[in-house]
Amino acid sequence: MTDKRWAYEDFEVGASIPLGSKLVTADEIVEFASEFDPQPMHLDEEAGRASILGGLSASGWHSCAMLMRMICDAYLLDSTCQGSPGVDFAKWRRPVLAGDTLSGNSTITTKRLSQSRPKLGFVTFRYELFNQDGEAVFELQNTAMFLRSEPS
Amino acid sequence: MTDKRWAYEDFEVGASIPLGSKLVTADEIVEFASEFDPQPMHLDEEAGRASILGGLSASGWHSCAMLMRMICDAYLLDSTCQGSPGVDFAKWRRPVLAGDTLSGNSTITTKRLSQSRPKLGFVTFRYELFNQDGEAVFELQNTAMFLRSEPS
Numbered sequence: 656m657t658d659k660r661w662a663y664e665d666f667e668v669g670a671s672i673p674l675g676s677k678l679v680t681a682d683e684i685v686e687f688a689s690e691f692d693p694q695p696m697h698l699d700e701e702a703g704r705a706s707i708l709g710g711l712s713a714s715g716w717h718s719c720a721m722l723m724r725m726i727c728d729a730y731l732l733d734s735t736c737q738g739s740p741g742v743d744f745a746k747w748r749r750p751v752l753a754g755d756t757l758s759g760n761s762t763i764t765t766k767r768l769s770q771s772r773p774k775l776g777f778v779t780f781r782y783e784l785f786n787q788d789g790e791a792v793f794e795l796q797n798t799a800m801f802l803r804s805e806p807s
Numbered sequence: 808m809t810d811k812r813w814a815y816e817d818f819e820v821g822a823s824i825p826l827g828s829k830l831v832t833a834d835e836i837v838e839f840a841s842e843f844d845p846q847p848m849h850l851d852e853e854a855g856r857a858s859i860l861g862g863l864s865a866s867g868w869h870s871c872a873m874l875m876r877m878i879c880d881a882y883l884l885d886s887t888c889q890g891s892p893g894v895d896f897a898k899w900r901r902p903v904l905a906g907d908t909l910s911g912n913s914t915i916t917t918k919r920l921s922q923s924r925p926k927l928g929f930v931t932f933r934y935e936l937f938n939q940d941g942e943a944v945f946e947l948q949n950t951a952m953f954l955r956s957e958p959s
Contacts, residue, residue: 687872690876691872691875692875693876693879693884694879694883694888696890706890707889707890714875715890715894716868716872716875719868720842720843720844720872723843731846732845732846737858738859739867739899740898740899741896741898741899742894742897744894744895746892747893
């Protein structure tokens with residue numbers, strides 16, 4: 656038995672878990688981009704406006720990282736998560752601009768027990784993030800591994 | 808005409824562009840994880856050793872971000888890149904541990920001109936990262952948009 660709230664059994668296919676909201680500041684955008692993605696539209700307001708993104712916009716990888724933190728805070732840190740083999744897809748649908756507030760949800764699409772490790776199960780999630788105008792800005796799907804609460 | 812070295816025409820299907828090497832330090836792992844993915848195995852050596860990852864290991868999102876910086880330094884900052892619609896898949900094959908040195912390559916798998924924007928083309932890349940023992944640790948595929956050097 657685990658004392659974590661979210662074990663494999665607690666994720667119900669079809670259920671949707673709300674993620675908290677996240678204000679994206681210009682400083683955060685520039686700080687992330689300076690280290691990992693120093694393209695002009697992620698570093699400078701004017702370069703962003705001149706680009707097809709239309710303003711100082713977060714690196715798509717920054718959006719991934721912010722989503723991960725939102726997932727951690729919503730349930731993952733209080734779960735039996737054992738990591739993830741990867742990402743099925745990610746879609747950067749609209750720019751994430753300085754001053755945007757992101758919110759979203761995590762929906763369980765499928766789950767299955769591990770064939771080789773009886774204590775483990777795989778849960779697939781579809782994540783969606785929206786901006787303050789309700790526009791879909793980011794979508795991602797991946798699978799994470801969780802310990803069972805009552806291994807057979 | 809663009810003065811950037813890498814425009815749409817310069818990416819040849821089948822060609823492979825080497826990425827530089829990147830030493831992954833414990834401090835970097837903990838710094839990234841503290842902000843974006845504060846699961847114990849990314850924050851603490853002992854917790855990492857107790858996990859299935861086997862040591863203090865970088866968040867998978869940190870690997871994505873480090874890959875992006877390697878791509879930027881290898882060619883993207885000297886290109887006509889206009890962003891990317893998303894990621895086709897990412898596979899975290901092996902843990903990236905503190906002290907690992909990553910290297911890898913970026914291979915052009917397909918390319919096509921935009922139907923709606925004559926100045927633009929889409930290039931699909933398969934990225935592979937290896938550790939200092941030559942083991943594949945990370946694989947990712949995505950498509951980026953580039954301006955043509957000689958728009959029709």
